[in-house]
Amino acid sequence: MNNAVPSSASRKVTLNDVARLAGVSVATASKALNGRKQVRAETRARVVEAAEQLSFSPNELARSLLADRTGTVGLLTNDLEGRFSIPILMGAEDAFGADSVAVFLCDARGDAIREKHHVQALLSRRVDGLIVVGSRTDPRPSLGRELPVPVVYAYAPSEDPEDLSIVVDNVGAGRSAVDHLVSTGRTRIAHITGDPTYGASQERAEGALAALADHGLELVGEVRFGSWTESWGRAAASMLLGQHPGLDAILCGSDQVARGVMDALREHGRTVPDDVAVMGFDNWEIFTSGARPALTSVDMNFERLGRVAAQRLFAAIDGEPRSGVEALDTRVVIRGSTVPG
Amino acid sequence: MNNAVPSSASRKVTLNDVARLAGVSVATASKALNGRKQVRAETRARVVEAAEQLSFSPNELARSLLADRTGTVGLLTNDLEGRFSIPILMGAEDAFGADSVAVFLCDARGDAIREKHHVQALLSRRVDGLIVVGSRTDPRPSLGRELPVPVVYAYAPSEDPEDLSIVVDNVGAGRSAVDHLVSTGRTRIAHITGDPTYGASQERAEGALAALADHGLELVGEVRFGSWTESWGRAAASMLLGQHPGLDAILCGSDQVARGVMDALREHGRTVPDDVAVMGFDNWEIFTSGARPALTSVDMNFERLGRVAAQRLFAAIDGEPRSGVEALDTRVVIRGSTVPG
DNA sequence: CGGTTCGCAGAAAGCCTTTTCGGCACTTTC
DNA sequence: GAAAGTGCCGAAAAGGCTTTCTGCGAACCG
Structure with a gap:
């Protein structure tokens, strides 16, 4: 047929x-x-x-059969449409170098059953290793220690400390955001962030508060949790301005929230950055560059995260396994929303 | 070692x-x-x-060696970070059903050399077929007729009519956008779009003009080409309002452009949709839902495109090849920016 | 000049699975 | 009770490649 x-x-x-x-x-x-x-x-x-x-x-098939190495790895993601998987995936693809390694892509869509299924399928195709990309920074269940190939968890760490996880340092990101604001002379800083059930929002807030304390400052008002949306940013900013008209900076949990905040500021007649500085997290270019002025943001370096994950996986395949959680640092990308000009 | x-x-x-x-x-x-x-x-x-x-x-390797079918396909993309590849990829993954087929993902990053390289690598791994995803709607060079496996081109059609290409009907999208605006009572419609070197902007404009003619209407002013950015949308809208204050709708070449347009309208004291209706193309949720009011947009149905491409590839693998260009229709997603309420 | 080493090519085994085909022990049929 | 048919199982080949091991002639050594 x-x-x-x-x-x-x-x-x-x-x-x-x-x-x-x-x-x-x-x-x-x-x-x-x-x-x-x-x-x-x-x-x-x-x-x-x-x-x-x-x-x-x-015929690589025949060759692999003999060599007991296929030169393939599985990339198991749970948020294909998302902001995180794609750059990570690019970084991984990059690191693998295409010459020697091919990448199987699977999307489990957050379903554990489907995930097991995919892992099975990948193993039967004899992948040399696995990278598991989560959709949130919260720890996720381990695939188990009994797998015949090495596994690296990216973005979302494994719950099992014996596994190797590569994550973003969200606490550090929060710190460096505040450091930047303080270094530009801001002292009355508020924080509007997203969904409180996300580890990312908690950790960033934690880092921000710690940095404020280091500088002998206090947050203006409480941390405002909500959702990762522009409309929440607008609403929260309006409230905030009513209660604390004297603030001179708003740190936002994501670029989307920041966009909403900037909209609200404009409508309240506040200018950015002279009057109030605004910054976000994620450095999602489509949001940062469209803002007026362009938005300062903390870049999470997802591509590097993908590259590092791939490198660690290589190392593990070659017999140099590691374990524990490796947190990668972030970097502040400064634009017009925090410094004039 | x-x-x-x-x-x-x-x-x-x-x-x-x-x-x-x-x-x-x-x-x-x-x-x-x-x-x-x-x-x-x-x-x-x-x-x-x-x-x-x-x-x-x-061991699927051994099995494949014998069966001369691997149950793998190659997905060759050129814009991993982009708006197009990912949903297409999801649709394809979906259609393949994960049980029987695994997907090799490769990103050629627009480089022809790299692309050749990836194709070679995929063939040596004995994929059963290939899907090639472009980053623009403009036709792209064919991989050639001499490949030992079927190929389906998605989004960007192949230049060779003997190949099978699945694309979005951008002309139809332009038509249906205008149809929608007219059906909601708009008659003085302008069009601000993106980069004129993109086939997508030309085709959408072409469709829009044709539909206007069908309705016995004329475009307000000329088609305004620029770039796919919010700032272009703002700038173009400001100019447009100065020249044609009587317009009652602005069709935008993308959701990003529409966001800029809406910003400008607000600053000019125009209300949406009562005063001026706005709509975009792409239905990129992060832009449409953040807008005030939510943005009506033409959805390109990328996931379906991916699914169809996968299905056609299956058919071809099973000995039912097709050729030519298959254009998939789009659908208008109506939100508050064109109808009150 | 006999014996050892060396360089180079080929035969064959092995990787893991599927499939064809032969064979064995039955049961059925007149 | 012999001939034909049935049902199940195993031996072996195949698929494309790598690797080990053997073999053979030439070069070297004493």
Whole structure:
């Protein structure tokens, strides 16, 4: 039913064909093409030429079967549409270098059953390792210690400290945000953030409060939790301005919230940044660049997170496993919403 | 260097192990597990039990080697960070159903060399087919007719009409946008869109103009091309309001542009939608829902596009190839920016 | 010049699974 | 009771590649 249409071209040229054309055995052909040492230069040249002529490309399946290494890894995500998976995935793809490693992508959509299923499927395809990307920073259940391949958790750490997890340092992010605001002369800082059930909002707030304390300052009002939306930003900012008209900076839990906050400020006749400085988290370019003025934000370095995860996975595959949680630092990207000009 | 650390568990249990435990030959074990007909029920049960006990999972590599079908496809994208690839990818993942098919993801980043490279790598891993996702709607070079597996182009069509391409009907999208505006009573409609070098902006404008003509209307002013940014939307809208204060609707080339337009309208004291209706294209939720009021937009149905591409690829793999360009229709998602309430 | 080493090529085994085919022990049929 | 048919199981080949091991001629040594 399948071979009805032989697609088009040269269906499968094998090492056998190459060997025959070069007038050697498959063993010799294999050695020649793989740079093994026991082949005369002249013979090797003949084989290489034959291979090129037939545009031979070795069957990785057969090779993997033998080598017990497939050069594939599984990338298991839970939020394909999200802000996090994609840059992480790019970083990972980048680090793997495409030459040697191919990436299986699976989206479990937050469903544990589906996740198990995918893991099974990946294992039966004999991936060399797994990267698991969560959709929230909160710890997630481990895939277990009994897996036959190494696993690295990215963004969302595993609950099992024996696993290796690479995460963003959200506390540090909160600190550095406040440090930046203080360094630009702000002293009456408020904090409007998102969904309180997210670890990210709690940790960022925690870091912000700690940094304020270090500077001998206090937060203006309480931390305002809500949702990760512009409309929450607008609403919260309006309330805040009513209660604390003297504030000179609003730190926002995300760029979206910050956009809403800036809208509200404008409507209240406050100017940014002269009157009130605003900054966000995530450095999501489509939000930061569209803002007026452009929005200062803390970049979470997701691509680097992906790259590091990939590197750690490589290391583990090569027999250098680690465990524990590795937190990557963030960086403040300064734009017009906190410094004039 | 590798087996230094045997990771953790039961490295590789093969069919042989199962057969031995069940006291049968591998041939029988295979038949038993695959539901082949020539096995006594009692024997089959014994094998199944043995397999479970060892938590055996067949080596897909070996299986593929034999079957000449791997159950894998390559997804070659050129804009991983973008708005298009991800939903398409989700749709494809969805259609493939995860049970039977695994997806190799590659990002060529717009580089033809890298793309060739990835194709080679995928072919050597013996994928059953390829989906190529472009980053713009403009036609792109074909991968060629000589590939040993079927290829489906998604979003960006192939230049070769013999290839099969699945694209969005941007002309139709433009038409249906105008139809919607007219149906809500608008007659003085302007159009602010993005980068003129994009096929998408040209086609949407073309469709909009055609629909206006059908309704016996004319565009207010010229089509305003610019960039796909909020700031362009703001700037263009300000100019437009100065020149044509009587307009009652602005069709925007993207949701981002629409956001800028709405900002400008507010600053000019115009209300949306009572005074001026605004709508965008793409239905990018983070923009449409944050707008005040929520933004009416034309949804490009990217997920469906991905699903259809996957289905067509399946069909082609099963020997039912098609060719030509298949344009999928779009749908208007109505929100507060065009209808009050 | 006999014996040892060395360089290079090929035969064959192995990786894991599926499938074809032969064979064995029965049961059925006249 | 012999011939034909049935039901189940296993041996073996196949799929494409790598690797080990054997073998053979040439070069080297004394």
